Amino acid sequence: MSMIETADAEGGLSLHQRILSDISEKILSGAWAPGHRIPFEHELSAQYNCSRMTVNKALSQLAKAGLIERRRRSGSFVRQPQSQAAVLEIHDIRVEVEALGLLYRYERVARHKRRSDAEDRALLELGAAGPVLALECRHFAGKRPFAHEQRLINLTAVPEASDEEFLAIAPSPWLIGRVPWSEAEHRIRAVGADKQVAAALDIAAGAPCLVVERRTWSAEHPVTYVRFTYPADSHTLVARFRPSQG
Amino acid sequence: MSMIETADAEGGLSLHQRILSDISEKILSGAWAPGHRIPFEHELSAQYNCSRMTVNKALSQLAKAGLIERRRRSGSFVRQPQSQAAVLEIHDIRVEVEALGLLYRYERVARHKRRSDAEDRALLELGAAGPVLALECRHFAGKRPFAHEQRLINLTAVPEASDEEFLAIAPSPWLIGRVPWSEAEHRIRAVGADKQVAAALDIAAGAPCLVVERRTWSAEHPVTYVRFTYPADSHTLVARFRPSQG
DNA sequence: GTGGCGATTATGTATATACATATTGAAACG
DNA sequence: CGTTTCAATATGTATATACATAATCGCCAC
Numbered sequence: 001m002s003m004i005e006t007a008d009a010e011g012g013l014s015l016h017q018r019i020l021s022d023i024s025e026k027i028l029s030g031a032w033a034p035g036h037r038i039p040f041e042h043e044l045s046a047q048y049n050c051s052r053m054t055v056n057k058a059l060s061q062l063a064k065a066g067l068i069e070r071r072r073r074s075g076s077f078v079r080q081p082q083s084q085a086a087v088l089e090i091h092d093i094r095v096e097v098e099a100l101g102l103l104y105r106y107e108r109v110a111r112h113k114r115r116s117d118a119e120d121r122a123l124l125e126l127g128a129a130g131p132v133l134a135l136e137c138r139h140f141a142g143k144r145p146f147a148h149e150q151r152l153i154n155l156t157a158v159p160e161a162s163d164e165e166f167l168a169i170a171p172s173p174w175l176i177g178r179v180p181w182s183e184a185e186h187r188i189r190a191v192g193a194d195k196q197v198a199a200a201l202d203i204a205a206g207a208p209c210l211v212v213e214r215r216t217w218s219a220e221h222p223v224t225y226v227r228f229t230y231p232a233d234s235h236t237l238v239a240r241f242r243p244s245q246g
Numbered sequence: 247m248s249m250i251e252t253a254d255a256e257g258g259l260s261l262h263q264r265i266l267s268d269i270s271e272k273i274l275s276g277a278w279a280p281g282h283r284i285p286f287e288h289e290l291s292a293q294y295n296c297s298r299m300t301v302n303k304a305l306s307q308l309a310k311a312g313l314i315e316r317r318r319r320s321g322s323f324v325r326q327p328q329s330q331a332a333v334l335e336i337h338d339i340r341v342e343v344e345a346l347g348l349l350y351r352y353e354r355v356a357r358h359k360r361r362s363d364a365e366d367r368a369l370l371e372l373g374a375a376g377p378v379l380a381l382e383c384r385h386f387a388g389k390r391p392f393a394h395e396q397r398l399i400n401l402t403a404v405p406e407a408s409d410e411e412f413l414a415i416a417p418s419p420w421l422i423g424r425v426p427w428s429e430a431e432h433r434i435r436a437v438g439a440d441k442q443v444a445a446a447l448d449i450a451a452g453a454p455c456l457v458v459e460r461r462t463w464s465a466e467h468p469v470t471y472v473r474f475t476y477p478a479d480s481h482t483l484v485a486r487f488r489p490s491q492g
Numbered sequence: 493g494t495g496g497c498g499a500t501t502a503t504g505t506a507t508a509t510a511c512a513t514a515t516t517g518a519a520a521c522g
Numbered sequence: 523c524g525t526t527t528c529a530a531t532a533t534g535t536a537t538a539t540a541c542a543t544a545a546t547c548g549c550c551a552c
Contacts, residue, residue, distance in 0.1 A: 030426035040531095040532065071533080073513095074515070080423075088485045179276070189482040192454045208436045208454030208455065240430070287502070302505095303535090306503095320503090
């Protein structure tokens with residue numbers, strides 16, 4: 001068994017990557033239907049003339065990617081069509097605007113430091129009362145308002161934010177890098193613009209808008225809640241599904 | 247070195263999982279800032295009193311999850327705050343409605359088989375002309391319209407669909423399981439309802455709606471294009487970010 | 493100095509081996 | 523006939539080892 005060799009012909013892929021992609025191809029093409037039992041590790045290791053560890057590495061990754069299910073003593077099986085999960089990339093607004101070839105401009109409309117009220121605590125999912133920073137901002141693409149931002153920052157989690165005016169820098173880039181975050185939840189929906197947002201975005205009240213709300217946690221503590229409102233024509237979120245990779 | 251032992255105290259985690267979670271905790275808590283060099287594999291293997299392979303398994307997974315970056319000869323480093331990517335779960339409409347505790351009902355409004363016109367080809371990203379099936383459907387939650395569905399099915403890719411009326415079963419569940427798909431793209435935006443959709447959803451024309459468009463490919467061939475329109479108050483998409491797992 | 497070259501080093505991949513663990517199927521038993 | 527037990531089996535985890543590969547550091551010549 002002389003498998004200590006580099007890249008086995010096939011385009012620079014390592015062996016376990018090749019096994020992985022061979023199998024996922026079979027599954028995604030439909031050649032192996034859901035429920036189909038894929039060859040045992042020892043069969044594949046014989047087929048590819050390699051050790052079981054190498055096959056195991058490939059199959060473990062397929063299992064983690066959700067394409068197969070592994071059962072001790074029984075073998076590995078192609079999973080039923082998975083619940084559709086897509087990867088949503090959420091970019092910085094500056095990057096989005098500049099990707100459109102437009103000039104980005106940021107404006108801080110309002111900034112209030114206060115003790116959290118009931119609504120703040122609900123939005124931040126905060127247990128006890130404490131200081132929060134409430135911000136209202138506008139993001140422009142060229143001359144037109146591109147997005148409206150309403151934000152709460154939990155000053156208990158991010159005390160440094162007390163001293164920041166957010167005139168020169170937007171809250172998102174300020175927070176990123178400064179506060180490590182362990183979890184985030186996004187809620188996406190359509191709404192009719194209320195009066196305040198309509199005025200800020202220079203659109204009619206009731207005009208359709210895309211709202212993206214994000215809540216962020218760091219080590220169990222709520223960090224920030226933010227609500228971005230985009231006029232209907234300014235913004236599309238794109239999510240891609242890709243079932244696996246080497 | 248007597249590491250052939252089960253679960254090292256710490257709650258049933260395997261050793262490489264424990265190493266992985268220890269390190270990701272350090273990163274996510276901010277103890278190790280972006281750019282920080284994490285200990286070399288041989289240092290960690292000494293620290294955990296285990297082999298380098300075990301450490302390697304943990305670090306490889308962290309690298310694939312995007313938390314660290316590995317450089318030969320230099321070591322492994324905590325990555326800069328990653329581009330925000332979240333996992334968007336897109337459920338079957340029936341499941342969504344039933345999760346709300348409401349009765350689900352499906353209705354096929356229209357069905358046309360035709361040769362693809364220019365618009366069809368644009369929506370399906372189809373190169374050449376060919377037969378397509380155009381469908382219009384409504385999904386109800388209780389008595390109220392919950393979503394409107396406009397769909398194109400590429401009959402070249404799914405010839406069996408020619409014989410299906412889609413009266414008893416909605417296109418999504420029919421397609422899932424029958425057609426394996428390798429890639430999907432979702433576009434999410436807000437729109438004002440046009441006349442046709444407003445009538446179908448029993449809302450005012452121009453009322454804000456969430457639109458989810460999905461294009462699906464199977465083995466390089468376009469399979470289907472679908473556009474779901476939800477009245478603003480009926481639907482919220484939720485996306486979660488979780489940086490890593492064992 | 494500086495340009496190149498080789499030694500060093502950390503990661504990347506693969507192997508053979510060992511033992512753990514869960515589960516199944518069949519044999520043994522009441 | 524049902525139940526309990528046990529051996530067989532496939533995956534899960536870990537080890538020690540080997541060699542490949544890429545990048546960097548320092549040395550040496552020019």
